[in-house]
Amino acid sequence: MSKPQVFVTRKLTNEVIAMLETVAHVSVWEGDTPVPRAMLLEEIEQADAVLTMLTERVDEELLRRAKKLRIVANMAVGYDNIDVAACKRRGVTVTNTPDVLTEATADLAFALLLATGRRLTEANRFLLAGEWTSWSPYLMAGQSVYGTTLGIIGMGRIGEAVARRAAGFNMRILYHNRNRKEEAEAKTGARLAGLDELLQESDYVVLLTPLTEETRHLMGGREFALMKKSAVFVNVSRGGTVDEAALYEALVSGQIWAAGLDVFRQEPVPLDHPLLSLPNVVALPHIGSATIQTRDEMARLAADNIVAVLSGKEPLTAL
Structure with a gap:
């Protein structure tokens, strides 16, 4: 045979x-x-x-x-x-x-959170462009991470791993999920919350849901309008979970402070994509599990x- x-x-x-x-x-x-x-x-x-x-x-x-x-x-x-x-x-x-990619993807999600909140890639471009000429008290000032509130949308394996990392930063952790995750709550102090509550209270929102018909454009204009003007949005799920036009408007209008994106609706993302033109966007080429x-x-x-x-x-x- x-x-x-x-x-x-x-x-x-x-x-x-x-x-x-x-x-x-x-x-x-x-x-x-x-x-x-x-x-x-x-x-x-x-x-x-x-x-x-x-x-x-x-x-x-x-x-x-x-x-x-x-x-x-x-x-x-x-x-x-x-x-x-x-x-x-x-x-x-x-x-x-x-399972095998959980920790690597959680590392990337938290790295993207830090890079976006603290403006790391923007500051790197600023330095390399020769624009750093003197010290200034608010030069490239970003948002604090330690002790802030993190909202995790989608508390699967990766969401739980992100929560463990956030606990080390003394973050208050809210999560939105179809089912309550009592073990994760016990380990990290995370609390189950409605989506609107999570968006209104979080300083950082990390989206980690799979792409389904129910989650397509889960984050749109209404959802971004609920977020704090100082909030950072991070997407490490799938590009289709976000209305990218609504995200662009939220960033341009100052409705939210910044976004860190590892995924896009169209991949590879076109270089003329509006989101890539914004200084308050940290964009990566879908490398969540790339170790x-x-x-x-x-x-x-x-x-x-x-x-x-x-x-x-x-x-x-x-x-």
Whole structure:
């Protein structure tokens, strides 16, 4: 009997490819850019498994071409690029990579909070442009972090990890979530709050919800209007959770003080995007989980899921 076929949509480590080769023939898109859609459609016809990134859409068009597909292993915790319901109708398992990226993403979220609140990238540009000519008492003055109030929207694994970091900064922590998280409350002193209360009282608001129909444009003009004029908004979830036009207006009008963004509705974000023109925006290229160690673990977990399914076993992290 011939081995199953696995298609990997981005170049990964030799270790991960070797893991997959224990159970299958493996083909890999070697480019540094997303695999061309035409190639993905062609490869999926013979694939028993595909290891995807957030840049690949697994939709009805793709699934109609899949003759043997048994598993889609997404190398991300989010899976808004995958039509999970359509996969399940066809008996295709979908897996993600939770847990292994929690701490790295929480580190990035808190780093973005600090960088935005304290104007670190703006101050760096100021210095490099040769504009630092003397000391001044309010030169590049930012917002305090220690002892302020943090609002976390979406208290999943990453939200809880951000709360642990905030506790070390003696922050008062509010969170908004579908379910109460008593263990997180006990560890960090966080308190469950309604969304409006959280927005009105927080000095920093960190958005960490998955992108669903319910959370699309969760943060819009009404929500930004509730925030303090000195408040900082940080998004480390998905770009679609925010009405970017409303955020731009809130920043330009002074309705909120600044924003730190790791994600955008369109990625890569166009350089002429209005938000990139603002000095009070710290923008990053979706690097929440981007540490070498974390990305290695994510790739290994995705590969483990494929090996399990192709070996007739249960996947580790099925949706």
